[in-house]
Amino acid sequence: MRWSSLLGLAVVAVLIAAPLGLPAFAMTLLTELVILGLFAMSLDLMVGYTRLVSFGHVAAYGLGAYACGYLLLNTSLPLPFAVLLAAVMTGTVAIGVGWVCTLATGVSFSMLTLAFAQLLYAIAFKWTSVTGGSDGLAGIPRRAGPMGLTVLTTKTGFYYFALAALVGSYLLCRQLVASPFGAVLRGIRENETKTLTLGYNTRLYKIAVVAISYALGGLAGALYAPFAGFANTELLFWLLSGQVLIMVIVGGSGTLIGPILGAAFFLLLEHQLSSYTEAWALFFGLVFIGFILFAPQGIWGLLTAWFKRDWMRLEKGRRHGT
């Protein structure tokens, strides 16, 4: 078995066992971390695998959160269905977003994604009857699952629900990037003109990856709304788009795992630093600059290089031993 699969299983095992040993506040942080990790991973499909740099990924998060909140407040849909439906709705809207944004490339593409996020931000403020305006949606319930399945409504139950969404999405993404579709995405990343002239309708592939990425980002947002109990315009604020992009880059883009680690790193650092100083963002900025300059491959890149060396030494030792 490859060392990375072993490590992955070990991490998942630890995450499953976490509620047994962690106090309540830590479980809240861990749940948020799982949700944010999913959000960052969804962006990696675009940034890391297709070199489509989105400055407006918050649109996916906010859309998912508002959609899920609205469904839970105004319909009788059970929690898992509301979350999934919100993700699907986000992905569907993203087909339109992707269609418009892929009219441009490079920085213009990034600017268009930002424009869409700002548009949604404005809508969330103005469309009071649906979004609650500046108050947002409050008191979002975690309604019992199908057939009276109440386990998801508890704190621990919801954590497992979010963890399942993250692990499921990760396995889905891994399939995707290793498939023929994923090979074309890598082609677009490295040389879009060449990919086009080889006979691939690159724009269609880009729209598809935007839709999938937004759907998973929407899933993260849809989990956040019932987790926090509210959805407000902060979930559509451009700052979060920048932060999630930083999580992807610091964690290691184009690796799926890296951005999850990046989200964890970001959240824990914020948690630690903010208890010492108001200006924690300043220190995080310095850390970000450090990564860009000295470790552009990110946390996961550093870890893999380190593990590979250790593992090889171990294997060598084993061979010499026998």
Next chain:
Amino acid sequence: MAHSDERPSSPPLIELTGLTRRYGALVAVDNVNMQVAGGETRAIIGPNGAGKTTLFHLITGMVRPTAGRVRFAGEDITGQAAYSICQRGLSRTFQLTSLFPEMTARENVRLAAQARNRRRWLPFGGASVFKEAQGAGDAALELLGLTAVAERAAGLLSHGDQRLLEVAMAMAQQPMVLLLDEPTQGLSVEETAQAVETLARFLERSRVTALLVEHDMEVVFRLAHKITVLHRGAVIADGAPTAVKADARVQDAYLGGIG
């Protein structure tokens, strides 16, 4: 189809009529009429800036013509998207090498061949798609003598191998028409000789129709059945190599001292 044998000659596979591309005051391609028969190797020559590469861009859908039509196998393909023209069976290489630098040579040809698979977009699994594509890709690598460097990243190959890899990618697509934009540019004398022999063998065996932009006259006379000479965007001569070589206008415009 039953009556096709009775025709005196087969219709041209590629037919350009009045093809023109202007960039402001500059006429890059000027009213070009040209017919290429199936199975023919046609060289397009001319001094720098004669419009050879723009002509390739117009045929492959990279640039829209200002006027004129492009017909392929009897169908009008003018203004169609580059990917759909390639899907019809026209594969090209670029004057400036265009590869996927971080992928290995094998992955490069595999991605090229994958475009010919009907399930090329499959978002999961796809082992059979990859296997088929790799088969066609590996064959192209072997044909061009690149098997030894197959596992190396394309961006780390020598310039000569990169040029050949791009040709291999086009071949791996098993096209009906191969458009090669200066395939031997920057190759050493030995590399050129070897590449030309490989190309000659491939063109003969596959009976693929080829359009070739080339500056090296030895390469042109070795490979081409017919030559079209462009000068300032316009066709100034068109015909068999020996006739073109003897043409006074061509001597003036291009061949100069060589003849």
